Amino acid sequence: MIARWLTGIATILAAFAVSAEVIDIDNGELAKLAAKGVPIIDIRTAGEWKTGVIPGSRLLTFFDEAGQSNPPQWLERAKAVAKPDQPVVLVCRSGNRSRRASDFLSTQAGYGTVYNLSKGMNGWVAESRPVTAPAPGMALCSPPAHC
Numbered sequence: 001m002i003a004r005w006l007t008g009i010a011t012i013l014a015a016f017a018v019s020a021e022v023i024d025i026d027n028g029e030l031a032k033l034a035a036k037g038v039p040i041i042d043i044r045t046a047g048e049w050k051t052g053v054i055p056g057s058r059l060l061t062f063f064d065e066a067g068q069s070n071p072p073q074w075l076e077r078a079k080a081v082a083k084p085d086q087p088v089v090l091v092c093r094s095g096n097r098s099r100r101a102s103d104f105l106s107t108q109a110g111y112g113t114v115y116n117l118s119k120g121m122n123g124w125v126a127e128s129r130p131v132t133a134p135a136p137g138m139a140l141c142s143p144p145a146h147c
Contacts, residue, residue, distance in 0.1 A: 022102045024118040025089070027127050030054075033089055033115060039082045040089045043101050044121070046139070048093060052131030054124060057091065059139040062101040074101075075109050077140045087113040095120040 025033070034040060034056060042053050043062035053059060058081045063069045082088035088111065092098035095118045105111040117124065125131065 021112070022099070022106045022114045022116055024095075024099075025115050026118060027124055027129055030089060030091075030115070030117055030124075031129070033087070038087050038089055038115070040091060041078060041081055042091045042121075043098055044092050048121075049134040049139075051121070052125070053134050053138065054091060054121075055130055055132045057138070059134060062092075063097055071104055071108070075105075078105075080140065082111075084110040085112055087115065089115040089117060091117045091120060091124075093120050094122050 030040070034054070040054055040057035042049065042057045042059050044059075045061050045063075045065055046059075047065070049059055060074065060077055060081070062071075062074055078088075084105075088105070090098040090102050090105075092101075095116060098120065099116050099118075102114045102116040105114045119126075121131075
């Protein structure tokens with residue numbers, strides 16, 4: 001009985017230890033992280049990328065235009081940008097979708113540190129931060145494929 005109870009407690013504690021930390025960040029913190037080489041994944045749709053992307057970011061749609069996603073498929077592509085033991089920043093239009101994708105990396109994919117740009121590209125552009133046109137090779141999959 002005591003052994004079962006201790007095993008249960010150990011399992012719960014291990015789950016908390018493995019769980020990643022999702023950290024909401026502002027534009028200034030993103031600029032610092034990017035300067036240190038922390039990878040940035042823009043999870044918006046291909047149509048949204050046309051308005052500009054953060055220089056150096058990798059483009060990998062999490063939710064399609066209908067709000068659908070394929071997390072296992074997306075995760076395989078995301079691992080090409082950052083492994084679970086590396087920090088990563090996720091960006092979307094407003095910070096809401098990237099927060100949900102960040103939670104997925106944190107709770108289900110074993111990522112240790114996940115940063116979420118809390119105001120997304122809307123906040124980035126509002127501060128006149130640099131954007132660039134999406135270039136070939138920035139996207140980790142090509143439309144109409146679901147990323």
